[in-house]
Amino acid sequence: MxxxxxxxxxxxxxxxxxxxxKPEKETDETIETQADEIRKRLSAKAVQDGLVVRSTPWSGSFAKKTGLRRHMRGKFEVEGQDVDLPFVVSPQSKEGENIHTLLDRFEQYTKESYRDTERNPTKSSIRLSFKKSKLSYDIVPMLAVVGDDKAQVLLRSDGERRLTSVQKxxxxxxxxxxxxxxxxxxxxxxxxxxxxxxxxxxxxxxxxxxxxxxxxxxxxxxxxxxxxxxxxxxxxxxxxxxxxxxxxxxxxxxxxxxxxxxxxxxxxxxxxxxxxxxxxxxxxxxxxxxxxxxxxxxxxxxxxxxxxxxxxxxxxxxxxxxxxxxxxxxxxxxxxxxxxxxx
Structure with a gap:
């Protein structure tokens, strides 16, 4: 060859x-500003609800610089970008660590914080979709790992708990x-x-x-x-x-x-x-x-x-x-x- x-x-x-x-620089700046606002609002609701929010690290393709600002949906090109937003928490009880319990709680936080924004629960997240900016944020509750601030437990809908690290x-x-x-x-x-x-x-x-x-x-x-x-x-x-x-x-x-x-x-x-x-x-x-x-x-x-x-x-x-x-x-x-x- x-x-x-x-x-x-x-x-x-x-x-x-x-x-x-690939995303435009202006879009990256919008994401950083909007994500920071989402973190502040939902973290405040979670704390009021008795959760300890350990961290809200950047995650996914946005942080890796591998994301797409356009996607294929069937045969059509669709504008928009998806951003993962983990919320690493420590519930006060074993029952509170259940993925369905956490998703229910975070869905309520998003409802109270963004009443006019489209919300869609998935198997492991709550998706907030903003029509004006064409940006979607997957709110992903994860469990903190004692003694390791760069490790998290990802909860699956089937009950599996998977040790991971978004930073790594x-x-x-x-x-x-x-x-x-x-x-x-x-x-x-x-x-x-x-x-x-x-x-x-x-x-x-x-x-x-x-x-x-x-x-x-x-x-x-x-x-x-x-x-x-x-x-x-x-x-x-x-x-x-x-x-x-x-x-x-x-x-x-x-x-x-x-x-x-x-x-x-x-x-x-x-x-x-x-x-x-x-x-x-x-x-x-x-x-x-x-x-x-x-x-x-x-x-x-x-x-x-x-x-x-x-x-x-x-x-x-x-x-x-x-x-x-x-x-x-x-x-x-x-x-x-x-x-x-x-x-």
Whole structure:
């Protein structure tokens, strides 16, 4: 495979496209201001209700700089950004630690604090959606861990309690983004993750088998590909290598683990495929509901993306810009045709 120029049509298209899907600086500033207000209001309600609020750390894709300001909803592009807002609390009783009890309480806090704002309970959060700013905040109650202010217990709707650390998950991604910042060229780890997340949403909207692929799974697969292949000077070659490596990992169901925080070597798993959380290797992030059929579908996604990127490179090498965009549209949707050109 010949080396592509940073002036190639596909690299320029992907570079412009990732700038279009990532949040604007002004939006980041709005989120910081609005999130601070939400924290103050809900924390005050929680304290009045007898909860001890230990912390309200930044979390999720906003903090990792991997978030999207636009999403695919079915066949349509939808403006808006989702932000996770954990509330790490210490209830006064064991009964108060129940996820359903906590969700009920936080739903009441949001109702009292934001009466005219849309609220939707999920399995582990209360989602506040602000129509004017097109921003949604997932209010996630978590339990504090005695003696460790960087650890939390995530409560699941099935009663499971999962030890985690939102701060370490952010550090995990930022470490790789920082490493990519030291390399020549424009391509950064977190921007590669953004592109793969957009591609994931498009595939989900087209699939009858997989309708929800966890973001943390995408994060970890991209991290594994980065650890093995780093990034190239073009987005085209970077994604080609990442898709190819991940396709092999999923098809062969190779175990994925990391030693950033803990040694995972002693962790055993009898699941059909294992991708271990680097913060808590006891946690396999592959959904327990995934069957062989779903895993085969997931592998097929990456194989088709790998093959599609190979065709992009071939078209670029032949200086066939029309074919380049035809292949990119197949991978990333019509939006890349409309927003892949520099404005």
């Amino acid at each position: 010949g080396k592509l120029s940073t002036k190639s049509a596909s690299h320029r298209a992907l570079m412009n496209f990732v700038d279009w899907i 998950h952010i550090d995990f991604v930022k470490k790789r983004t920082a490493a990519s910042n030291l390399l020549d060229g424009r391509v950064k780890f977190n921007e590669g993750v953004r592109l793969v997340k957009w591609w994931r949403e498009l595939r989900q909207s087209q699939s009858d088998v997989l309708d929800e692929v966890p973001t943390i799974l995408i994060d970890l697969l991209c991290a594994k590909a980065f650890d093995e292949y780093s990034v190239n000077e073009t987005y085209t070659e970077t994604l080609s290598r990442w898709f190819g490596r991940i396709a092999h990992i999923v098809r062969e169901r190779k175990r994925v683990d990391f030693n950033d925080f803990k040694d995972p070597s002693s962790t055993r798993s009898s699941d059909i495929w294992t991708v271990l959380d680097p913060v808590n290797p006891e946690n396999n992030v592959v959904p327990a509901t995934w069957t062989n059929i779903k895993l085969q579908e997931f592998a097929k996604w990456f194989e088709e993306a790998r093959d599609g990127m190979a065709r992009v490179i071939a078209a670029d090498t032949a200086d066939d810009t029309a074919a380049v965009f035809e292949e990119l549209v197949a991978l990333f949707g019509n939006a890349i045709k409309d927003h892949g050109e520099a404005s």
